[in-house]
Amino acid sequence: MAANSLPTLEEAVSEIESGSSVAAGLALEHAIPFAVGHELLRQGTDDLTMIGPISDLLFDQLIGGGAVSGIRAAWVGNVSAGTGYRFREAVENDRIRVENHSNFSIALALKAGAMGVPYLPTRSLLGSDIFEESDLFARAEDPFTGDEVVQVPAVNPDWTVVHAQRASPEGDVHMWGNTGITDPAVGAAENVLVTTEEVVDSETIKSDPSRTAITREQVTAVVECPFGAHPSPLTGHYNRDNEYYLDYHSQTDTQEAFDEWADEWVYGVENRDEYMELVDADLSITEPTVAAEVQYGQ
Amino acid sequence: MAANSLPTLEEAVSEIESGSSVAAGLALEHAIPFAVGHELLRQGTDDLTMIGPISDLLFDQLIGGGAVSGIRAAWVGNVSAGTGYRFREAVENDRIRVENHSNFSIALALKAGAMGVPYLPTRSLLGSDIFEESDLFARAEDPFTGDEVVQVPAVNPDWTVVHAQRASPEGDVHMWGNTGITDPAVGAAENVLVTTEEVVDSETIKSDPSRTAITREQVTAVVECPFGAHPSPLTGHYNRDNEYYLDYHSQTDTQEAFDEWADEWVYGVENRDEYMELVDADLSITEPTVAAEVQYGQ
Amino acid sequence: MASEEYTDRELMVSAAAAEIDNGDTAFVGMRLPLIAFQVAVSTHAPDSMAVYESGVVRDAPADGFIHTMCDLPNLNRAVSTTGMIDIMSRLQRGDVDVGFLGGAEVDRYGNLNTTRVRAGDREVRLPGSGGACDIACMADRTVLLMPHEPRRFVEEVNYVTSPGHASDGSGRENHPAPGGGPSALVTSKATFGFHDGELYLRSTHPGVDADDVLADFPWDVNTASDVGEGTVTTTSKPTGEELELIRTFDPDGFWT
């Protein structure tokens, strides 16, 4: 990407067209790009195929807002409360296509895409209905040992969306804390949208190149977006807002209830600043841990 | 591993038995575990099969000292000067078995071992004699696209040897700077020997868990060994000693010459401290770069 | 069936913790196992490690309550925070000793369903596998946890999300998945083992009658004595130390 003036969240999200496949929620319950999800809803982007491992609420919200026609994931729900009602109702009423994965099979599909190979083999899935009921995977005999393996075909999303701690205007990104399948999803994607707590200069990124998780040539846009992962936690920045997950669960068991919830939390706010005014929780980090010093140099 | 008193280099290396397969030199020209290599020579360990990508001198030295019966690598020589004479002579006289790899094929072989799958597919090697002359690899048609791929079978070394910046007595390891194929080689190995510039307490490691490259259950022994990678460079600690590479090249073109070289640099010293007294170069870092601060916390 | 001393779920956590041996690498997912690992590593298994599919590796309890594996107290002062391919690779290469699984349905061979169940004419969609299928396929052994409700015990699960043992008595011998398969089921009334791949009653929780437990199953469940594994015992109550730990790790009883 070119390092001119950075786009706003609205501008960057408008590049994601209806009908796209979008990988998001890749660090599992950590660093979920909710700000992008809500902006997709506000812009009325639809017919999306969402790709991810567990999707802790994000996919349920997008389904509730009518943005989704397909899901390729291992788990869709609410980790604090269990069921995601909008997902469940949409599946039970055949309103969305669902491709059932395990966490590892979606990880491997993206990893194959990132590695530029048509598939990766695994010893998982064997004996499960994820494999038996699907025509996605292939069964093969390993030519070296004769073992049975499953071949998981590559998935290459149109977009991968990531929320990170800091990024340079050039598009180089530092992340820390667990990353789930962020790395393969970034490698596999046609376009990558990075929202970040903080835009920093390139010299900050280059002071610690082993911290760099994403490099610029993979990145389509960087957007500064503090609290972009709320209600999920972000290492070094804010804790999980668990009450939000519980409230969402209790407030979205019907479509009408969801619409009311979304009117308050999604459509009723212009942007992330207004959104954060709705949040009634102190999520700040009160016990910081500073990473031990590391030097490079010559 | 258990975190009692740490072994000496002599004790730890004595666990590597003659006849073992040993992956080393995994970060390419960076962080090569020369101290372990020289201790293997002093102990007379032999019949080793050395595994690695390029081996910048380490394998040549081990071959010169008679420790090696086989090589599974992509390149063996001296990056500053070209030819590794001990390797060349051993191959030309049929004294060692050589399995020719590309850097990526040996990387994938170890990655398959680390991932616990019998092979990984690649689009590399096709049309090369690395593939055509070898019975190691398999050719396969991808069931999804019909594309031709090469399947690279897993390699699981008996030992992987790594030199790192810091490690805890428990066996958790921080590394920074480029790592080449260290990660897959550690995952694939039966045993891992870590030499480190500095042993630190576990809290130092845990202050930055995203910096942790190796965790304790993979590690057989940790040895404190300052300058353990000399003459190769180690990020944050010392520069490459290029004169050493050039001197080695000019001093080892015959076996007699090598023996003389080794008498001085390997057999003539008791340990790494004595060795460092022979080094006549200021390799210290005069322009340090301190990594930008990172916080975790809760 | 909470007593005045501890809740059902506290007992389940205690029983699940007992399934972690010292030195184990345990694959921990959502809910009760989050607490069970912390109890085990604080008591009888100080050298055990937990790996979480999000990329976290820990050797000690979090210093604060965690709703999920990714709550910051679980990341703070972790041994490693990495990615899923790293963790799943450890599982796939056989380095995970024990994994924990929940389920909406279980059958006599330990097959689990967390994908979709029938409720009368209707099929109810559940969240899905997450990492459960991977753990079920590849861990050296798995421990299943679920509330003791008769509708969950079925002759044949509606969907095999997480494979159990082969139905031919061979356990995992003739089963395509490489791991060891289920070794225990812990419910809110009893614990079960697996013998030749089939569920048997191992112990009942204090105050629970074995016949009542057996009556909840649609097949004749074996008991420990049927399969030559001793006799049906009474599950150990959580110790005072365990209860104190559980209530430290989950002070508001969110999971327990």
Added chain:
Amino acid sequence: MASEEYTDRELMVSAAAAEIDNGDTAFVGMRLPLIAFQVAVSTHAPDSMAVYESGVVRDAPADGFIHTMCDLPNLNRAVSTTGMIDIMSRLQRGDVDVGFLGGAEVDRYGNLNTTRVRAGDREVRLPGSGGACDIACMADRTVLLMPHEPRRFVEEVNYVTSPGHASDGSGRENHPAPGGGPSALVTSKATFGFHDGELYLRSTHPGVDADDVLADFPWDVNTASDVGEGTVTTTSKPTGEELELIRTFDPDGFWT
């Protein structure tokens, strides 16, 4: 054939740098390409990036001489220092625009040998592929660099370390490797292109006669005019700026 103004190798570095377009991701290995990337990114290709198989990604020259891609000045203030699988994955998925290769032997289709050559009765073992085979197979295009010595130009290489084009005139169409194959060869006397997969003379270095160059090959080498690619030109001399940069990056002339 050093002139008083610049050495052969300085000219080769300049010619190699010219093969990097602005915005390219270049795969850089050992020796002259280390310097060529630094020249290119300092002059006409400021938005190019270099990736090195050791795991390094850079967008700027190192602030100090580098003998190898892993010398600390090449790691210091890099954009990223990661591992080989990351870098090779970029290559395999088609994200590397240009890669540089050396060789002991090259044939008319750009096949390279760096593994073993014949010297009379004797077979001489060379260091091997390193990452060369991977770059040759998978980069969008490759640029070959070697000293201009007749023994290096052969009808058929003794060992195909790094595949070139198919010998049927189809370039990479009917070749099993997925990348674009060789696009240029730079020697110490001339530069060559590839047309329908076959080498042709593109330019001779200042002061070098085309006929002398052609006489060094054991086959009738096409020229630019033979294949409709204009005429054989004279390679641009290194500019003053380039020479200054080369001598900054390699102050002792270790590589140049």
